[in-house]
Amino acid sequence: MDYEALKEEIIAYSKKIGISKIGFTSGDPFIEMKNRLIRQEELGYQSGFEHKNIEERTHPELIFDEPRSIIAIALAYPSKMKDAPRGERGSRRGIFCKASWGVDYHVLVREKLEQLASFIDSKADNGRFKLMVDTGELVDRAVAERAGIGWSGKNCSIITPEFGSYVYLGEMITNLPFAPDEPIQDQCGECTKCLDACPTGALVQPGQLDAQRCIAFLTQTKGVLPDEFRDKVGNRLYGCDTCQTICPKNKGVDFHLNPDMEANPEIAKPLLQPLLDISNREFKEKYGEVSGSWRGKKPIQRNAILALGHFKEQSAVRDLVKVLNEDVRPEIRGTAAWSLGKIGGEQAKEALIRAQAEENDSLVLKEINKGLQLLE
Template sequence: MIAQLQKDLIEYAKSIGVDKIGFTHASPFQELKNRLKRQQELNYQSGFEESDIELRTEPHRLLEGAESIIAIALAYPSKMEEAPTGKKGARRGIFARASWGIDYHVAVRERLQLIEEWLRERVPNVTLKSMVDTGELVDRAVAERAGIGWSGKNCSIITPEFGSYVYLGEMITNIPFQPDNPIENECGDCRLCLDVCPTGALVEAGQLNSKRCVAFLTQTKDFLPDEFRAKIGNRIYGCDTCQTVCPKNKGKINWIHDEFKPDPELAKPLLQPLLNISNKEFKAKFGPMSGSWRGKKPIQRNAIIALAHFKEEAAVPDLIEILKKDERPVMRGTAAWAIGKIGGPLAEEALLAAREKESDSDVLAEIEKGLLLLEV
């Protein structure tokens, strides 16, 4: 009976747009527990994840009577059609591929909810607990053990069919499904992802210092540390470098789900309009994307840094207005640094005037950095 249910579930999952489904037992993730403890000792965790290692590695703590975990994966595109090109006077930023289209949390959760309903109709007294990304379990560890893909050196799950461009979700259940076997790691001697990581966040194969990862840094809300400002380029949310260089992703375009196909004007937005966008406009325009979850502040800060990266003189008047009037010290200070980085005839006068009026010590420090950059 369980075998037939499992077979029928696999077919149903495909019918609702699940690209891969796998099953594993609900035993503790002991090796993962050791790795997570080591991460905490090294202070490599981002702070966004669940802090309780026991909850992250022991499914029975999350669902009494847990027997199995169902893992699912949805593929997302690696390329966009008709991608716009930035140019002088109209520079563009880039959202990481995982933020293209609608918020994947919504899309994966919808599939999991449908599977929950399907199981409840067929199994009396079934118990279930689903999660996507923000849940306690580590999605990648579940997917690896359930045979969805192997855990690559870049800390992503890599599938033979879709590369690492997959969203993951899982469901703990008291149904004793037959576990799938993990698949063989095919990274071999390749270390491209380790070698090209912009900030050296990939410390070694399978170990990430999250605090140095560009994907993490673009989501922070404070001043971006100096050493990383030149590293993020025009990325305004996330980073794909360790995926785009991966040979296993070559040719994996994944134009499968319309909901994940990007609007080019959102995935590669013009930078200057972001500087003055209101909360209401931001939510209306970018709200459906997963990259909006931290609000507009990190996006605006990153847009300022991107304009400095391009040395976009056309943006200096807007940056001066931010320096003069924005109530947020991070915006004023980042704008001051960017004005110095870009330079031009308006820069020195604007920075000197701001220095006379500014009272925030962090902003004053950024103004000084800007003035020093003008001398370079």
């Protein structure tokens, strides 16, 4: 079979179905990435959300029989929200990161990979495929880099010459032997803007991220947020775009290529106070389609409480007092206590003193004391 001709057909088809960029690489192991992952694990820099087996993450032959090549794809997503609402005193808003503005990218990218696999299957005999989007074994970034989609930036994102880093990534392993593409040369140069701008210093050096300090990771955790990060989260409800928005390669980059990627402003930049008592059902109905909902409502609610404290939003005191007194989850009650201390005022102080006398949970009591200290 003429695999070079088929490769050209695949590239043409990928453009037809709305894939922004496609690249091909071998099914060889990712040895450099393996060494990096081992080092990350030794340093305690992993988030814990990753696939646990480093061998499987870097050796395609362990997860697929005869991996002759890997096809990587990228879908460009918007960086600017149309009709974005403005938050103001009395109606503060939070923000989801750009990658979570539209329909869950796992769904969108997998759909394109399935279309692509179906097309290749119709052209080649005995083709086999394993599709992956983010939650698969392989490291999307390593595959995309080797396949020539873009280079791995100092902010640990794949940066494409055409679409900047605002791209979703996915890949498929196949037993079909396509010729590999050339990787793109690093174009970051001497620039360190992303490292300098990172709010928590999570980018410890070019290309190395301490996920435990990354706001994108922290917004997805479910417990009480460590003290040092609370003010730095700001009004972020899910994810963080700082190291992308500061990147010169993203300047002026904004592609609106798929209606499913467009933000619903009331979901991507929602009012904070209605989130405090949203039910599981309401949360699923409103936010269930976006990738930022995958951890459920608890992290989003905790982050909304922190954001109200960040804004020192007096109008939220009554709602936060209700959370402090009535929410069954200690982490949420405790976060409300801390935010009440940040906001301040007599009403907040009285509520904290009253709660201190009635609360039995040690975690919540600790946060109440922090809130009272903030009022001093």
